[in-house]
Amino acid sequence: MRKEGGSKVSYTMAAHVDAFGPERAPAPRRPRDCNPIGRSVSLHPHRRMKSLTATVPAILDQLATLADPTRSRIMLLLERYELTVSELCVISQLPQSTVSRHLKALVDAGWIAARAEGTSHLYAMSRHEADAAARRLWLLVREQVGGTPAAVQDERRLQSALAERRTKSQAFFSSSAGQWDRMRDELFGEQFHLAALGAFINPGWTVGDLGCGTGQVTAALAPFVARVIAVDASPPMLEAARKRLEGLDTVDLRRGELEALPVDDEHLDAATMMLVLHHVPEPGRALADVARALKPAGRLILVDMLPHDRESYRQQMGHVWLGFGDAQLRGLLAGAGFESVRIVPLVPDPRVKGPALFVATASRRA
Numbered sequence: 133m134r135k136e137g138g139s140k141v142s143y144t145m146a147a148h149v150d151a152f153g154p155e156r157a158p159a160p161r162r163p164r165d166c167n168p169i170g171r172s173v174s175l176h177p178h179r180r181m182k183s184l185t186a187t188v189p190a191i192l193d194q195l196a197t198l199a200d201p202t203r204s205r206i207m208l209l210l211e212r213y214e215l216t217v218s219e220l221c222v223i224s225q226l227p228q229s230t231v232s233r234h235l236k237a238l239v240d241a242g243w244i245a246a247r248a249e250g251t252s253h254l255y256a257m258s259r260h261e262a263d264a265a266a267r268r269l270w271l272l273v274r275e276q277v278g279g280t281p282a283a284v285q286d287e288r289r290l291q292s293a294l295a296e297r298r299t300k301s302q303a304f305f306s307s308s309a310g311q312w313d314r315m316r317d318e319l320f321g322e323q324f325h326l327a328a329l330g331a332f333i334n335p336g337w338t339v340g341d342l343g344c345g346t347g348q349v350t351a352a353l354a355p356f357v358a359r360v361i362a363v364d365a366s367p368p369m370l371e372a373a374r375k376r377l378e379g380l381d382t383v384d385l386r387r388g389e390l391e392a393l394p395v396d397d398e399h400l401d402a403a404t405m406m407l408v409l410h411h412v413p414e415p416g417r418a419l420a421d422v423a424r425a426l427k428p429a430g431r432l433i434l435v436d437m438l439p440h441d442r443e444s445y446r447q448q449m450g451h452v453w454l455g456f457g458d459a460q461l462r463g464l465l466a467g468a469g470f471e472s473v474r475i476v477p478l479v480p481d482p483r484v485k486g487p488a489l490f491v492a493t494a495s496r497r498a
Contacts, residue, residue: 343408
């Protein structure tokens, strides 16, 4: 600052310019958000790339997965058969690490699926079942890859692997044939196959287990039908049945005599009488009441003893009848209103001591 004519004149800016020289004077600051080219510039290019790749069609990912020749070979094998990793290694003649790596890629892409079986995993093709576009793509790839020398060799080794499976299975049964029944019984029990036959029954049926005793037959029927009405005249038997059948919501336990069943007319779709008719003083009357409770054409299954001479059963177990002959039973069933009677003797179990049994089936007249 200097005085001139008694006036004070400010030279602050001039002094600043003189100090730095005209060419070095600082330019005015531009605001941070000012862009000289008039558009925004992203400092995060990966975000922009991500938004672009999100629109890539899925078929390109599918193509990338199938582009590897080894994966295409594996797909050819798994399209028709479930195979383990070890079987794929033998067929493709590749190390386990390589096969496992390609399997993982195919699983991740949804082309194949795995399921556990014991300590192994079985792989099979899955994606084409739900994805029509992927299926069309695979058909095109299969057409191109299926005839290659590598694929042809894989097919031959595949047949050898399948033959090896059969050989192992046949070897097992050849060595175990004499012990198979015992082995199966030890693993699964003696009656698993009989219990499974309940699946033949119409699931909407109401079935009467007449003379149910402790509820053994009721327990076998209950999982397969809408309702089981179990009837017995003995309170102790019903109490034992109640304990056995606890938790089965489809079971209805009722006390009653076979000659006067506590069941409404034409209420049952089917009925069973298992080793009970020989206890009934009037079997014809009991069978007539069963027919009353059955719907027209309702079915009856009756199991009892063939004729025998064990008089001691009368005193020891209260048997009224020492079995039933063919003609006798047919007459009883016909007189009670049944038709289409069939009687089949059951093969005796060599381990048991009782008389031989039969099973009779019949339908109520419509």
